[in-house]
Amino acid sequence: MQLVKMKLLKNNLLRILPVLLILIFTVAFSGTPGINERIKQAQAPYDKRIEPPIPLPVNTVKVLVPDQGGTFYTQTRKDQIKRFQCSACHNNKEVMIKNAARISHADKRIVHGSTSGPLDCNTCHSKENRDFLTTSKNRKIDMDHAYALCGECHFRQKKDWIGGAHGKPVSHWAGERVVKNCTSCHDPHSPRFKKRWPATYSPPFK
Ligand code: HEC
Ligand code: HEC
Ligand code: HEC
Ligand code: HEC
Numbered sequence: 001m002q003l004v005k006m007k008l009l010k011n012n013l014l015r016i017l018p019v020l021l022i023l024i025f026t027v028a029f030s031g032t033p034g035i036n037e038r039i040k041q042a043q044a045p046y047d048k049r050i051e052p053p054i055p056l057p058v059n060t061v062k063v064l065v066p067d068q069g070g071t072f073y074t075q076t077r078k079d080q081i082k083r084f085q086c087s088a089c090h091n092n093k094e095v096m097i098k099n100a101a102r103i104s105h106a107d108k109r110i111v112h113g114s115t116s117g118p119l120d121c122n123t124c125h126s127k128e129n130r131d132f133l134t135t136s137k138n139r140k141i142d143m144d145h146a147y148a149l150c151g152e153c154h155f156r157q158k159k160d161w162i163g164g165a166h167g168k169p170v171s172h173w174a175g176e177r178v179v180k181n182c183t184s185c186h187d188p189h190s191p192r193f194k195k196r197w198p199a200t201y202s203p204p205f206k
Contacts, residue, residue, distance in 0.1 A: 054175030061144045067162050072177040075170065075184050076144045084143070086130035111190040124149055124188065146183045157182075 060073040078084050089104070097103065110118040126134040133141040133149045141148045151158030160166035161182070168185070171178035182188075 056176055060178050074179050074181045077146055078143050090130035108189050146181055150182045
């Protein structure tokens with residue numbers, strides 16, 4: 001009687017053993033991607049990678065044109081503009097005050113343009129929607145992409161900027177390339193830098 005019981009138990013154990021093994025394996029290896037999955041991830045196009053190896057700094061936006069290495073990023077601007085959103089005032093309500101433009105934007109003196117005359121506000125700012133910039137062909141540009149506006153006229157500087165010969169990177173050599181936007185450095189209303197003396201003098205000769 002005892003022997004028959006033992007044999008039965010052994011037989012049953014043998015029968016459930018493969019199932020038990022499969023269960024242990026699936027629990028142990030679930031969650032870690034297989035070797036094929038790993039290779040696929042590494043070979044994916046730059047844009048499709050799950051996450052960049054080094055996280056992007058905050059307040060960056062992907063530049064709408066690629067550089068020679070693929071995509072790159074620039075600093076956002078709207079978060080830097082105190083009077084954004086412009087549409088808080090520039091709505092469809094009529095302005096009743098005389099000289100309202102001069103009063104509300106008295107600080108804006110345009111020193112930008114040809115010798116015959118400065119650029120007009122509406123050359124750069126969309127008349128229909130003041131939250132946006134505009135091109136000569138009436139294409140709206142988000143203020144975070146100010147470089148696209150500047151590049152309409154200063155295409156050579158924009159080309160240099162894309163290539164990294166004009167402007168300044170804010171990221172390190174590893175990870176995504178992040179550069180300063182044109183308006184991070186230049187005031188669009190008076191873009192030329194003031195001339196100044198060197199910050200330090202030559203040490204006396206001994
Ligand atoms: C506190 C209210 C207020 C805010 C905020 C504001 N504006 Fe204005 N702005 C005015 C008023 C008022 C005028 C004059 C009436 C008009 O043109 O609508 C004006 C006029 C202008 C003009 C025409 C100037 C001219 O000389 O013809 C431009 C361009 C302009 N604003 C751009 C902007 C932009 C860009 C922003 C956002 C960054 C902005 N404004 C935010 C009140 C404001
Ligand atoms: C050469 C193009 C250009 C011209 C011309 C221009 N703007 Fe601007 N303006 C810009 C850009 C680009 C920005 C966004 C600045 C940034 O990224 O910080 C801006 C920002 C502004 C702002 C919000 C930021 C601030 O400095 O207060 C106001 C207000 C403004 N412009 C008003 C005007 C008015 C009024 C005129 C005309 C007298 C004018 N702009 C002419 C390109 C221009
Ligand atoms: C509609 C055309 C136009 C746009 C848009 C424009 N500019 Fe200009 N910019 C000019 C003209 C014209 C001059 C004067 C050129 C000269 O004096 O040789 C000038 C002059 C300049 C200068 C001084 C050049 C020098 O030789 O000293 C700088 C810097 C500049 N712009 C930067 C910018 C930046 C930054 C933006 C974008 C916010 C911008 N510009 C957008 C037309 C434009
Ligand atoms: C890191 C700051 C920085 C950034 C970003 C930057 N510039 Fe400049 N830019 C300068 C300096 C510095 C000069 C030289 C000024 C001088 O010689 O007085 C200059 C000069 C210029 C000039 C005058 C002509 C020349 O080549 O010397 C133009 C036009 C100009 N920049 C346009 C742009 C445009 C358009 C962008 C964006 C696509 C841009 N800049 C981005 C700093 C910058």
